[in-house]
Amino acid sequence: MPTKVCVSRFRRVGHPFETCHHLISLHPNEKTPDVEGILVKVDLAAICGSDLHTVSGRRSAPTPCILGHEAVGRIAQFLPDSIKLLATDYHGNPLQVGDRVTWSIAASCNQCDFCTGYNLPQKCERLFKYGHARSAANGLECLNGGFADYIYLRPGTAIFRLPDELDDKSAVSLNCAAATVMDGLRKLDQPIGDTAIVIGLGMLGLYTCAILGHQGWRNLIGIDINPQRAELATHFGATQNLVWSDQIHRQINQTVKSCGADLVVEACGNPAALTSALDWLRFGGQLLSLGYVYPQAMVNFSADLLVRKCLTVSGNHNYHPRSLGQVIDFVQQTQDRYLYSSLVGEVFPLLEIANPNGALKN
Amino acid sequence: MPTKVCVSRFRRVGHPFETCHHLISLHPNEKTPDVEGILVKVDLAAICGSDLHTVSGRRSAPTPCILGHEAVGRIAQFLPDSIKLLATDYHGNPLQVGDRVTWSIAASCNQCDFCTGYNLPQKCERLFKYGHARSAANGLECLNGGFADYIYLRPGTAIFRLPDELDDKSAVSLNCAAATVMDGLRKLDQPIGDTAIVIGLGMLGLYTCAILGHQGWRNLIGIDINPQRAELATHFGATQNLVWSDQIHRQINQTVKSCGADLVVEACGNPAALTSALDWLRFGGQLLSLGYVYPQAMVNFSADLLVRKCLTVSGNHNYHPRSLGQVIDFVQQTQDRYLYSSLVGEVFPLLEIANPNGALKN
Numbered sequence: 001m002p003t004k005v006c007v008s009r010f011r012r013v014g015h016p017f018e019t020c021h022h023l024i025s026l027h028p029n030e031k032t033p034d035v036e037g038i039l040v041k042v043d044l045a046a047i048c049g050s051d052l053h054t055v056s057g058r059r060s061a062p063t064p065c066i067l068g069h070e071a072v073g074r075i076a077q078f079l080p081d082s083i084k085l086l087a088t089d090y091h092g093n094p095l096q097v098g099d100r101v102t103w104s105i106a107a108s109c110n111q112c113d114f115c116t117g118y119n120l121p122q123k124c125e126r127l128f129k130y131g132h133a134r135s136a137a138n139g140l141e142c143l144n145g146g147f148a149d150y151i152y153l154r155p156g157t158a159i160f161r162l163p164d165e166l167d168d169k170s171a172v173s174l175n176c177a178a179a180t181v182m183d184g185l186r187k188l189d190q191p192i193g194d195t196a197i198v199i200g201l202g203m204l205g206l207y208t209c210a211i212l213g214h215q216g217w218r219n220l221i222g223i224d225i226n227p228q229r230a231e232l233a234t235h236f237g238a239t240q241n242l243v244w245s246d247q248i249h250r251q252i253n254q255t256v257k258s259c260g261a262d263l264v265v266e267a268c269g270n271p272a273a274l275t276s277a278l279d280w281l282r283f284g285g286q287l288l289s290l291g292y293v294y295p296q297a298m299v300n301f302s303a304d305l306l307v308r309k310c311l312t313v314s315g316n317h318n319y320h321p322r323s324l325g326q327v328i329d330f331v332q333q334t335q336d337r338y339l340y341s342s343l344v345g346e347v348f349p350l351l352e353i354a355n356p357n358g359a360l361k362n
Numbered sequence: 363m364p365t366k367v368c369v370s371r372f373r374r375v376g377h378p379f380e381t382c383h384h385l386i387s388l389h390p391n392e393k394t395p396d397v398e399g400i401l402v403k404v405d406l407a408a409i410c411g412s413d414l415h416t417v418s419g420r421r422s423a424p425t426p427c428i429l430g431h432e433a434v435g436r437i438a439q440f441l442p443d444s445i446k447l448l449a450t451d452y453h454g455n456p457l458q459v460g461d462r463v464t465w466s467i468a469a470s471c472n473q474c475d476f477c478t479g480y481n482l483p484q485k486c487e488r489l490f491k492y493g494h495a496r497s498a499a500n501g502l503e504c505l506n507g508g509f510a511d512y513i514y515l516r517p518g519t520a521i522f523r524l525p526d527e528l529d530d531k532s533a534v535s536l537n538c539a540a541a542t543v544m545d546g547l548r549k550l551d552q553p554i555g556d557t558a559i560v561i562g563l564g565m566l567g568l569y570t571c572a573i574l575g576h577q578g579w580r581n582l583i584g585i586d587i588n589p590q591r592a593e594l595a596t597h598f599g600a601t602q603n604l605v606w607s608d609q610i611h612r613q614i615n616q617t618v619k620s621c622g623a624d625l626v627v628e629a630c631g632n633p634a635a636l637t638s639a640l641d642w643l644r645f646g647g648q649l650l651s652l653g654y655v656y657p658q659a660m661v662n663f664s665a666d667l668l669v670r671k672c673l674t675v676s677g678n679h680n681y682h683p684r685s686l687g688q689v690i691d692f693v694q695q696t697q698d699r700y701l702y703s704s705l706v707g708e709v710f711p712l713l714e715i716a717n718p719n720g721a722l723k724n
């Protein structure tokens with residue numbers, strides 16, 4: 001007996017989401033479709049900033065598509081059923097129907113140069129990103145985004161079981177911002193120093209504060225243009241927060257030791273953040289840049305600062321799956337210190353994504 | 363009996379060098395001056411690009427000064443004579459009068475945060491750079507540049523004995539460009555890859571080619587705006603050379619594998635080199651920037667390339683003394699492959715530096 005699955009498809013800018021239903025077979029003894037993968041019942045999906053960019057038109061997407069890549073759920077079915085004996089999570093442990101899981105935002109081929117030699121599966125030549133692809137009108141493979149009852153996880157997706165003590169709201173954003181931050185910080189050749197500055201306190205910036213705060217930086221300064229967001233930083237590990245204004249250079253000079261900051265993390269996408277970071281870093285300092293994910297993010301900077309100060313600037317986008325595993329462990333260990341679930345707003349039923357007073361209202 | 367020492371002092375832009383003589387005591391039994399250090403007889407000093415910038419006025423210097431920081435020589439005297447029992451080279455081996463040596467271009471205090479915790483003695487808070495400081499009219503300490511018969515090496519200078527088989531012309535530039543390149547390449551977390559591109563084939567670029575060529579990169583492309591300089595690259599390890607023109611992007615796209623280069627080294631100081639490098643690098647690629655050592659080297663670039671391609675950009679200026687030791691070893695090992703002495707032009711007596719047809723003519 002096929003099951004009715006609810007899907008919310010984004011059609012185009014300015015038009016509401018289209019809600020529709022698919023009939024899919026979830027019974028292992030029925031004839032399975034000609035696909036291999038794992039079907040997951042979505043328990044909670046979050047609206048990421050990039051989803052909002054797509055809805056508003058600042059970012060283009062192939063349409064129609066099922067948005068939503070930040071999600072958690074439970075395994076509903078192995079496809080075909082016979083693979084259930086072979087299916088494992090990223091760490092190699094067997095998976096079962098009913099397991100509560102999250103997964104990498106993309107599936108990789110595990111064969112191209114980026115997957116193998118370069119160890120960058122997130123830049124796989126045949127990368128498939130959930131919540132960013134065209135979704136056909138029918139077939140299991142069209143269930144490729146989080147804004148639906150079910151999502152179909154392809155081979156090459158890294159799956160992680162979630163600890164029972166981590167609730168859905170604390171876990172739902174781990175496979176996007178949190179894992180990206182963990183991955184970027186892992187790239188740095190930076191021992192714990194005296195002073196780190198985090199510019200931009202959205203999800204990227206707050207997870208950065210949480211990780212650096214747990215590492216024990218003596219001065220961890222969070223900066224945002226919005227006073228309420230700046231305030232949040234001190235609840236996620238920052239020792240101080242500042243509101244970005246034309247006074248920010250004076251404030252930083254008063255706050256940071258005279259030789260400069262050891263580390264700056266740019267998590268806002270504003271060109272002024274990068275140029276300010278180069279001014280604020282000490283000789284040998286490091287900048288991790290995460291926020292320039294929009295086309296033609298032009299930045300004009302003094303390259304002599306880069307050279308004479310012996311700086312290192314690293315960009316990071318998405319993540320190696322191991323970073324998702326690490327950030328799950330990290331959030332589990334630190335959830336008594338940081339109230340991660342507070343980062344997710346009101347929860348709505350799927351159908352209300354299309355409601356003008358629903359999930360996308362703000 | 364005091365010895366007459368010849369010194370060539372730079373006074374100001376547009377005016378010839380002033381040659382003068384000092385009387386200094388070199389006999390260990392005479393009363394020694396109230397300084398501690400090592401006096402070295404300069405056998406050969408090279409004219410670096412930064413010396414030319416000072417002479418032409420593009421770079422300011424405190425005057426009068428004795429230019430010249432690339433040099434080799436022999437130990438003439440320990441000051442006071444009693445320290446000869448304690449004086450060692452960088453590796454801790456005893457030094458003796460007559461030892462043939464080169465030395466770090468700067469003396470560091472070994473006490474400040476940069477010398478200790480940050481392991482960046484080249485950015486010491488009390489750094490003294492040879493060939494860049496004001497030189498008083500008399501006193502041993504005024505002998506602080508290479509364009510003189512003798513140079514006085516202060517405490518905190520890393521001294522290296524030169525192997526007999528390395529001639530002066532092959533060794534004279536090691537303590538500037540070569541050590542800077544070695545230091546910058548050491549910072550990279552870059553296994554030997556498929557393709558490296560070196561932009562700018564002055565001393566920095568040619569030593570980069572030599573080191574990468576010896577490492578065994580499959581494609582090592584040297585680029586310069588000057589065809590003669592470009593040609594030189596293939597004598598120093600490059601597998602291919604290109605002349606920079608408006609065709610360079612097309613040529614690189616034809617030459618480099620489709621995913622892009624693994625490493626680009628910028629060694630020319632032209633803003634277009636950095637923006638081109640970001641285009642040419644593969645996902646996860648690295649850029650080492652060495653050339654932007656002039657004030658306000660403004661570069662306008664797409665920060666989204668930095669982030670989306672997960673690039674790392676490292677600046678490097680000067681070096682940790684251990685890199686000088688390593689490059690001396692490297693040049694000794696590879697001098698049969700690369701004709702390092704050919705990088706130094708005609709040799710002139712010190713007095714001819716002030717002669718319009720002498721050392722600075724070209």
